[in-house]
Amino acid sequence: MGPMLVMKFGGTSVGSGERILRVAEIALAERERGPVMVTSAMSGVTDALLALAESALRGDQVDCVERLAVLEARHNEAAQVIDPGGDWRDLAAQFAGLRQEIAAATDGRGVWEIRDGIAAYGERLAVVLVARAISTCAARILDSTGWYATEGASGIVQPLLATDDHFGEATPDLAASRSLAREAHENAGKHGAILVAPGFIGRTMEGRTTTLGRGGSDYAATLIAAALDADACWIYTDVDGVFTADPRVVPAAQALPVVAFAAAGRLALCGAKVLHPRSVAPAARAGFELRVKNTFHPEREGTLLVASSDTTRGMPLAVAGRKKLAAIGLHGPGLMEILNLFARLCQTLAEADVEIVLAAQPVPGHDPQVIIDAARCDVARVALEREFAREIALGRVETVHARDNLALCTVVGDALPPGMLSQAQRALAQERITPLAQSAAPEALTFIVTAAQVDRALRRLHQEIILPALSEVQRRHRRPYAPGQWAAGGRAGQRRKQTLPQH
Numbered sequence: 001m002g003p004m005l006v007m008k009f010g011g012t013s014v015g016s017g018e019r020i021l022r023v024a025e026i027a028l029a030e031r032e033r034g035p036v037m038v039t040s041a042m043s044g045v046t047d048a049l050l051a052l053a054e055s056a057l058r059g060d061q062v063d064c065v066e067r068l069a070v071l072e073a074r075h076n077e078a079a080q081v082i083d084p085g086g087d088w089r090d091l092a093a094q095f096a097g098l099r100q101e102i103a104a105a106t107d108g109r110g111v112w113e114i115r116d117g118i119a120a121y122g123e124r125l126a127v128v129l130v131a132r133a134i135s136t137c138a139a140r141i142l143d144s145t146g147w148y149a150t151e152g153a154s155g156i157v158q159p160l161l162a163t164d165d166h167f168g169e170a171t172p173d174l175a176a177s178r179s180l181a182r183e184a185h186e187n188a189g190k191h192g193a194i195l196v197a198p199g200f201i202g203r204t205m206e207g208r209t210t211t212l213g214r215g216g217s218d219y220a221a222t223l224i225a226a227a228l229d230a231d232a233c234w235i236y237t238d239v240d241g242v243f244t245a246d247p248r249v250v251p252a253a254q255a256l257p258v259v260a261f262a263a264a265g266r267l268a269l270c271g272a273k274v275l276h277p278r279s280v281a282p283a284a285r286a287g288f289e290l291r292v293k294n295t296f297h298p299e300r301e302g303t304l305l306v307a308s309s310d311t312t313r314g315m316p317l318a319v320a321g322r323k324k325l326a327a328i329g330l331h332g333p334g335l336m337e338i339l340n341l342f343a344r345l346c347q348t349l350a351e352a353d354v355e356i357v358l359a360a361q362p363v364p365g366h367d368p369q370v371i372i373d374a375a376r377c378d379v380a381r382v383a384l385e386r387e388f389a390r391e392i393a394l395g396r397v398e399t400v401h402a403r404d405n406l407a408l409c410t411v412v413g414d415a416l417p418p419g420m421l422s423q424a425q426r427a428l429a430q431e432r433i434t435p436l437a438q439s440a441a442p443e444a445l446t447f448i449v450t451a452a453q454v455d456r457a458l459r460r461l462h463q464e465i466i467l468p469a470l471s472e473v474q475r476r477h478r479r480p481y482a483p484g485q486w487a488a489g490g491r492a493g494q495r496r497k498q499t500l501p502q503h
């Protein structure tokens, strides 16, 4: 296999027929690099499918029919832009599959499996449109087609990732995904075609459909890139790259030229939606070039993600906010008498499938408290009340207390220097914000604030801490190339040294 570039397009990038044609042109422009395309669902379609799934689970036929009609109209409209008057039986096959999935929604399977089964059609529909766009654009400039793998003779688009059966947020099986992806890639090659793969979705060993969790197409793309031993994976989205803050919240935010994998992963976990939190892991492991680029300005460099870089070392890089969080913990006079209290609290939450975003325990053994997704607060409370029922009866635990409307506000950096915490605290004080909890590490400063404060906190921290550091990052980025400056792993690291001297 020659060099290979995996190109992932997000929901806005494939949001209409015109945009899908544009995406096909972007991929064809890179045809020397052996492109493989990974697509998300058209923007808003996954949300619409999840709403459809809820109607199907309720058995509300009328609502299902209406929602399906809206989805069909949107995709058919895009189809007519891409290939007017073309034969769209392949698109109709996906809708037939979706209808079957809806009809099967009350067959007694778990709700998460039913949601995944329905949500997966967003990516399948987009694959069919993108593959046809390749064929119609290519017909004008060169002889190429788009090709995708199907589930047997059904014509239904097949996922290229194998996963476990944790529906709603499945974990990939790397070895099995490798054979699935390679087989599809070889078959596309036999047709002389560009492989178009669905993001977000996977299948279990038994062929049941799973998803990787919301925003999971980025992760699917890096997993497919790793499975195919690609040299590069470019994530195309609707902004210029990884910014110093969400540009929708902080208008002064700017794109970063380069970010370390670890910092980008932390940024995503702390709420920066630009990349799925797990998506950097396959790139960090395999060492291929990972870049975030703008579909609407493909000529721009975007942000390059690397194992580590002198350009960013010692620098605060970006701020991120994560909303819709809650604090939950225990309160009572006898907490000190309970052995392994914090471990029991965490284990209870883990068993109830409640993810702990952050531990926020002020003093060892004292009123343990953790930060969780607010949507899981009721589940968490019930689980803790059950686990500590005896201690509650004995009066050792007085209450399981919960507080929602909280947010995480984080300054992410690369080996942050000491002194940064007090600088950040001063910035927050200027906004009269006193965090409810805070922690500092060389990788990040985190503050728990109220939902009403977080945007203001982000703008102020960005102004006082990020912008001054950004000019230094840009200055280092522009300086002449010094041998050994890059410390990326693997083959791609080697190649980058040769091809990207300006970094």
Ligand code: ADP
Pocket (backbone or CB within 6 Å): 009, 010, 011, 012, 013, 040, 215, 236, 237, 238, 239, 241, 242, 243, 244, 245, 246, 247, 248, 271, 272, 273, 274, 275, 318
């Ligand atoms: P896609 O559909 O292409 O995956 P997403 O909506 O998932 O796109 O992610 C892109 C959006 O992420 C941007 O439009 C931007 O508003 C938001 N975002 C949040 N934080 C950042 C950040 N630090 N850098 C860039 N974009 C960010």
Ligand code: ASP
Pocket (backbone or CB within 6 Å): 010, 011, 040, 041, 046, 047, 122, 199, 200, 213, 214, 215, 216, 217, 218
């Ligand atoms: N379409 C999926 C979602 O909206 C996956 C993705 O776009 O990354 O969550």
Ligand code: MG
Pocket (backbone or CB within 6 Å): 010, 215, 218, 273, 274, 275, 276
């Ligand atoms: Mg996304």
